[in-house]
Amino acid sequence: MGTHDEPSIVMDVAALDQFMFEAFGRPLTWTIERVDLDGIRVRQPTGDGDLRPGGTISGPTLMSMADGVAYMVVLSRIGPAALAVTSNLTINFLRRPRPVDLVTDARLLKLGRSLAVVDVLMYSDDGEPTALQQPVAQATVTYSLALLDSQGGTT
């Protein structure tokens, strides 16, 4: 992982798509809209499976998405040769999500040798100009980092 002194993108949209597809073993329903040094944006159309009675998106769906997108922003900078294990996830549920696209923005607050901290903001995007100003949830996710050696173990 080096010292991260000169940040660069080591996995782009196509590489992340391929990696997550292989990790999940099934086609992904989200779209990675942006990967750059400012972070990553993922759009998830909301299907019926995620909806709770009343037409909202369940808390576990939001938590799972926050963890997944935060993981991808770490991957975009350290690549698949490193192991990132979630050590802490803190989420604040701010507003009731609506049954429209869920947009998740993640950006790295810190990328150290052994720890990465990611800030996540999630929005219900109904197409209104103000939709991306009022987050439905905010999360902070911390990962323990380790290099994988050539046998797949950790150093």
Added chain:
Amino acid sequence: MGTHDEPSIVMDVAALDQFMFEAFGRPLTWTIERVDLDGIRVRQPTGDGDLRPGGTISGPTLMSMADGVAYMVVLSRIGPAALAVTSNLTINFLRRPRPVDLVTDARLLKLGRSLAVVDVLMYSDDGEPTALQQPVAQATVTYSLALLDSQGGTT
């Protein structure tokens, strides 16, 4: 909800089972082992659907279980006439869960008029005497509370 000055159990194992069954719309795979003033214990046999490559239980599965069991400990004390909405969930992943029973203990740290705070500890129970001494995860879950009126709205 009253002032909670004299704590009592208003929903027992059978009442919680019935409520959660109706909320989820399908048979539950967990067993509520204990409901009392010290809190609640739930045992979840680990099936293949929750397993990640390598035979561990996924983070989203742990988060979803933490939220569900914390919700039940609130319900056990305030009953179904109140509305509890998760406002914050903080989880620390401590050890790699193993593909054995997942045991979740939840207890109320605070039950106020508008806020409830629940402490959750989760264990991989392989039957060893020390299994319930080394948690795989610890979570704190906060709920905003509101009374439902007779029309199902909130006061």
Added chain:
Amino acid sequence: MGTHDEPSIVMDVAALDQFMFEAFGRPLTWTIERVDLDGIRVRQPTGDGDLRPGGTISGPTLMSMADGVAYMVVLSRIGPAALAVTSNLTINFLRRPRPVDLVTDARLLKLGRSLAVVDVLMYSDDGEPTALQQPVAQATVTYSLALLDSQGGTT
């Protein structure tokens, strides 16, 4: 507090300065640099009292500043007639603060009737152009809100 549907600033820099001065009973050492709908920025020159051996700023100093500035951003929008009590503070220590100005940015993620959630980012400002891009700490602070009646009790 109303419904906060039309956000406006009800306490500006001068009003916040006066309020905090009266609350603390002594001259403040920080400067409020900005109060607007995007949030608030406070600059704290670092004096010897806050320094730990090695010339860094102590964790408690950061936590205390995060809580204080988050409180002011809530006050700027709801005014002194409301009571805001900290219910949760989560802080990630990201980099070692240096003995230079500590700059704290706070913005409201949510301002509801009974709950406010504030995002806080803290920086060591040595005057370099990139100083405000690498936070030394990130915090999320939640407040329980209540209106004060004319006798100073809460409704």
Added chain:
Amino acid sequence: MGTHDEPSIVMDVAALDQFMFEAFGRPLTWTIERVDLDGIRVRQPTGDGDLRPGGTISGPTLMSMADGVAYMVVLSRIGPAALAVTSNLTINFLRRPRPVDLVTDARLLKLGRSLAVVDVLMYSDDGEPTALQQPVAQATVTYSLALLDSQGGTT
């Protein structure tokens, strides 16, 4: 630090007292009441300096105490040859502390090679039998761990 497979106390009450006295450079006002494998208990008489108008203990005082006692429980197990830096502190303020002794209990949830996680419960002890059943605050504190080499650097 070894593998922590056989937990033992490497700093007892006297060793912790001496270490903290040297770290703070002034006599400590708290009393370490217990150090064992279950954790540590510290009692802090509440003096006027910690009190806010209304006779309660300030949030920063609670946060500072939570961090300090959590740090000591880590020290009790890894000793002064290791460096523990707070990476995350999450605190829930549960009840208004009263101007009586503040009792803080800390116990290790995890002591790994690079990360320690500590659970903290704080009580207002007025001598009543139930005082230690209703915490005024709960905190979780995470430390990054590193061994110090003989020159005081980290490995």
